[in-house]
Amino acid sequence: MASKAQLSLTSAYENIELAEKLLFELARGKVSEETLYWAAMALREAVANAIKHGNKLNPEKRVFVELELDGQELRMAVEDEGEGFDPGKLDDPRSPENLLKESGRGVFYIRHFMDEVRFSRGASGGTKVELLKKLEGRAQ
Amino acid sequence: MKGSFRDVNDVRILDLSGKITIGAGDVELRRLVEEALAAGKTKILVNLKEVTHIDSSGIGELVACYTTVKRRGGQMKLENLPPKINDILQVTQLITVFDIYDNEAEAIGSFAA
Numbered sequence: 607m608a609s610k611a612q613l614s615l616t617s618a619y620e621n622i623e624l625a626e627k628l629l630f631e632l633a634r635g636k637v638s639e640e641t642l643y644w645a646a647m648a649l650r651e652a653v654a655n656a657i658k659h660g661n662k663l664n665p666e667k668r669v670f671v672e673l674e675l676d677g678q679e680l681r682m683a684v685e686d687e688g689e690g691f692d693p694g695k696l697d698d699p700r701s702p703e704n705l706l707k708e709s710g711r712g713v714f715y716i717r718h719f720m721d722e723v724r725f726s727r728g729a730s731g732g733t734k735v736e737l738l739k740k741l742e743g744r745a746q
Numbered sequence: 747m748k749g750s751f752r753d754v755n756d757v758r759i760l761d762l763s764g765k766i767t768i769g770a771g772d773v774e775l776r777r778l779v780e781e782a783l784a785a786g787k788t789k790i791l792v793n794l795k796e797v798t799h800i801d802s803s804g805i806g807e808l809v810a811c812y813t814t815v816k817r818r819g820g821q822m823k824l825e826n827l828p829p830k831i832n833d834i835l836q837v838t839q840l841i842t843v844f845d846i847y848d849n850e851a852e853a854i855g856s857f858a859a
Binding site for chain 1: 767799806807809810813834839840
């Protein structure tokens with residue numbers, strides 16, 4: 607049976623810790639520590655993007671986090687109330703001209719840490735990012 | 747993130763620990779580097795041994811510090827990367843940008859001349 611958790615956050619960076627804590631409460635002991643580490647890093651990047659680029663740190667706007675875990679997969683969704691964005695327009699941070707840029711690596715890392723990443727428009731017109739990690743085995 | 751510094755000869759070593767992440771963590775790194783430059787220290791060695799997490803903002807801050815130090819005629823190098831931090835730098839090929847050491851004496855010696 608799947609375990610689920612939801613969270614609605616205000617747009618402040620310290621709330622990234624709350625999202626991560628919820629993931630740990632849901633998944634610790636049920637997935638390997640290695641899987642949990644990288645999933646948590648992806649979740650942190652997604653929530654940070656929602657707060658910074660989506661909601662532009664507007665305290666009136668919220669970030670919605672949904673987590674779901676079953677025996678095969680960990681699914682996470684992060685939605686903001688921003689203007690939406692086109693993930694196809696992101697540059698490759700590994701290109702020589704981008705290597706020394708200070709930003710532009712978040713989505714690249716998310717894609718690297720997770721097995722599947724999907725961007726869409728959320729209910730409020732903001733960005734919704736859905737992250738999936740396939741589970742290889744239970745925690746030892 | 748917690749950070750402190752040591753001076754060995756003319757090398758400023760920044761000992762960082764915990765999370766270098768968006769918000770407080772990345773700002774603290776910048777503060778330590780700016781403090782070093784203000785003190786005339788242009789040979790900076792960042793010790794990442796006790797760092798558990800670094801996100802894209804923390805990576806961005808490392809890159810920004812690296813370019814700031816270089817612009818000021820100095821050098822910034824890294825030492826003691828934990829495996830996961832090494833992976834994170836590897837993925838975005840920043841491993842090719844930074845001078846990275848596993849041995850502190852060797853790292854300090856590399857600044858000479």
